[in-house]
Every structure is written in C-alpha cells, then in structure tokens.
Amino acid sequence: MSTIALPKAAHGARPLPREFYLEPTLTVARRLLGQIVVRTLPTGERLSGIIVETEGYLVGDPACHSYRGKTPRNASMFGPPGHAYVYLSYGMHQMLNLVCQDEGVAEAVLVRALEPLEGVETMRSLRGGITNSIQLTNGPGKLAAAIALTRQEDDGVDVTDPKSRLQIIPGQIVPDSEIVDSKRIGITQGADLPWRYYLRGNAYVSRK
C-alpha cells in the first residue's frame, strides 16, 4: 500500500530553492516525486502530502497551455520558476502545476497525485466526507480539492517562499528504479509522449 516512509523532519524544513525548477522540466517532473506539498490553511492548519505522480508540459508541446501563447489564464506559466500555476479544468476542477524554467519560457509540471501526510481528516471533509482514503488525492482535481486550492487564491503563489501558504519542501530522493514512465492522461494532442511519471507500486497514483 503506502510505499514511502513518512519524512520525519518535514516540519520547519525550508522549501526547495528556485534553482530546483531550472533543471530540464522533465527532470524536475521526476525529481518532484517524493517531495512534499505543504498547504497552510487560513486557520493555520497544515495539510501535506508526498508527490507520487507528475506530468511534464513543455514549450513546443501541443498539449501545453502555453502552446498558443500567453492568455490571462496561463500567464503564471510565463512568469518566474518556483511559482504555482493553478487553473480551472472542465469548468470545475482546479489543477496544480509548478512553473519551471526562466521567466518567458512557459513550461510546468502538473502534480497529479499525492500520498496524504498531515491533515487527513480535514482533507476528507474538503472532499465531501468520502470514506475511501485512497480516493482523497489520487487525481489532479481531487488533490487540489483536498488541500483547498483555487485559481483565484493560489494561482501565481511562490512555492519557494517559507511564508507562503503553498510550499514544496524536501522529502525523499527517489531512485530512478522506483519511477515509472508512461503516457500522459486525458489529453488529445501529444498523447503518445511518455512524460508522465509515478512512483512504482504507490497506492495513490491515479492510474497504473
């Protein structure tokens, strides 16, 4: 079931530095596996989870939102690295992306699934009280709902800032042997590109 150990020193850890997001975007997508999303609610409560599934979206990639240029929706993708790009999908689901590359190079990693760490009961209520813990965060729209992300509140947030309400902090280093490469999900353009990565055998991955 749960495949990774709970990082012990997660509390008080500094967020991953901005340089982390300057490696090639597909490298960042792989390295984000095992890192930790930390969400601080207005109440001060802390929700967190280990990233177990990601997808890369690159310049020149027809499936990437930046492919047809800058719009109000995708503007944060064109901004500096280490910020969140949160957008509304299908009119109802918020998607969490992390912007990579220098300002002007609009690439990002979509965070597709988390393994919950802290605040599980709060996540459960944010997800309509569902009882199945696996289904709390095993999909991009699900995880965004579970940690109360919205485009209005969280698009553009700096995830490298220790006082930010959304941060990515160091978790585990995951060896390549534990990472499965596969095709991205739910897209029509560039559907054959193997730019989806997930932790082998992890129960919280959206689809094996």
Next chain:
DNA sequence: AAATCGATTTGCT
C-alpha cells in the same frame, strides 16, 4: 457571436 473542446470527477445505468 455561437459552438465546441478540454491536463476531470462523479453519479447513474
């Protein structure tokens, strides 16, 4: 200006 589609999830058949 109107219709269609999408990096999805949920509920009902």
Next chain:
DNA sequence: GCAAATCGATTTC
C-alpha cells in the same frame, strides 16, 4: 460504461 457539470480558450459561421 457513459454522460453531465461548467468555465476559459479556440474554432467556426
């Protein structure tokens, strides 16, 4: 297994 829900961007008339 299929369709609805719903908003922003793209495509079409």
